[in-house]
Amino acid sequence: MLEVTNLETVYHGVLRVLRGVSLTVPDGGVVALLGPNGAGKTTTLRAITGMLDIHEGKVTKGSITFDGHNLVGKHPEAIVRLGISTVMEGRRIFPELTVEENLRAGAFVAPPAKLNDDLDRFYTRFPVLAERRHGPAGYLSGGEQQMLAIARALMSHPRLLLMDEPSLGLAPKIVKDVARLITEISKDGVSVLLVEQNATMALELSSHATILETGKVVLEGASETLKADADIQAFYLGMGADKTSFRDVKHYRRRKRWLS
């Protein structure tokens, strides 16, 4: 469905962030994109959604296709219309707008005839949002805002949902709710590309994962396999290796070189 091949990007014409990233999101699948800060996860999402432009970046190499449509150089609006929707990092709800206005903004590219049905559907699914529908969205709690951001992104009837760190800054209980929601979304037939630093959760939810480091893919494979991988356990899941000696780090570095 989504096919990213050998993607390279620069910011401000000089700053190379991605150096050949490839990943695939199959129809109806949940794929995790993991990696530390600055690895290029958000940049990958921006490249897919056509948002590199406004950050003064551009794709210099590689291709991004969605159901056979080339996405490189397309306007964000056109990409949303093709069926790709984003939950941006840090929720980014419109705080001064009411909950309902937020949802209606999400439905901008959807046919207006369906609007009321969709609103009802999400209000049943998220009773909290129904209660606060006419209140400013900025007064919702962090977890509620995340629910609103996800509901808003689903209002456009996407076939692929990109989620940038949906667990960021949320209480563990809420993170579980978000995780359950992601499973539900994928059961409804929406593919999900999940960008996360919370590797435990992401590997739990996804069928396949790609790990980025400094703009390169260092590991990829079935989430089950990656969960069992000793390096991943040591570096991302905070378990496994009892002590992280310099030798291990070197071993890991070496492995990165082989793999990239």
Next chain:
Amino acid sequence: MNTFLQLCFGGLALGTSYALIALGFVVVYRASQVFNFALGELLTLGGFVMVALCDFGVPWPLALIGAMGMTGLVGAGIERLVLRPLIGRQVFVTIIVTIFVGMILRSLVLLVWGPSPVGMPTPWDPSASISLWGANVFYSALGAVIAGVVTLIGFWWMINKPRLGIGMQATSSNQETALALGIPVGRIFGSTWFIAGAVAALAGIFLSMFPRNLDSNLGFVALRAFPAVIVGGLDSIRGAVVAGLGLGLLEVLAQGYVNEHLGQFGHNFHTVFPYLVMVLFLVFKPHGLFGTKEVERV
């Protein structure tokens, strides 16, 4: 009593123009947080385009619509050519740019039409008036109120169309997020500038009718509508209309009743009153009558 009614009609006519100008400021501000300092020059431009169209032999009502449309297009053109490339930069940069766009427009108007004042053509005898409940009302004043109200209703209908309205609000709240939701931020900005240009032209045309004239300084009137923007609340369309009408009334009533007692302040003292109200609002209610308060969670 007659004097009072007469002043009220004059005040409403002036207020309608203020409301239209304030609307021009607010509609752009709402979508992009840009305060458009070039709006005053769009007033002048609209007036001169109107005169040119009438000289050309275009029937008056068509010329009015034509002038509004053309000025609107100039507005949208400015947005497309000058401001669109600045999307994503600091709003401050864009605001400064509008000042210079205004200067350029002003120079162009001077270059093309010269500095001498022109009378605004009217389909009625320019100095004719009608007697309403014993008050003498200029046809021009009546025309201003009617055209203004029709335009405001049309505008109200437009922004309450769900898509444009919500698109404008979302864009104003956060451009990047709006873009990510598939809202065509650029086109939204373009339409707000078109609307601003069109209402500015209408205001400019009626403001330069008898007893006033049209000259290249008309743009400064936009600054007199400034208090209406603040009092109404920078981002509130309802506020712009209410405050515009209210301050127009206040100004004309002050001219009729207060000026004669305050002769020592000069004969233009009434123009100070809207600013006094503005200062009071800035001190005691800085969000204005209907402005959005910032939402902040602690």
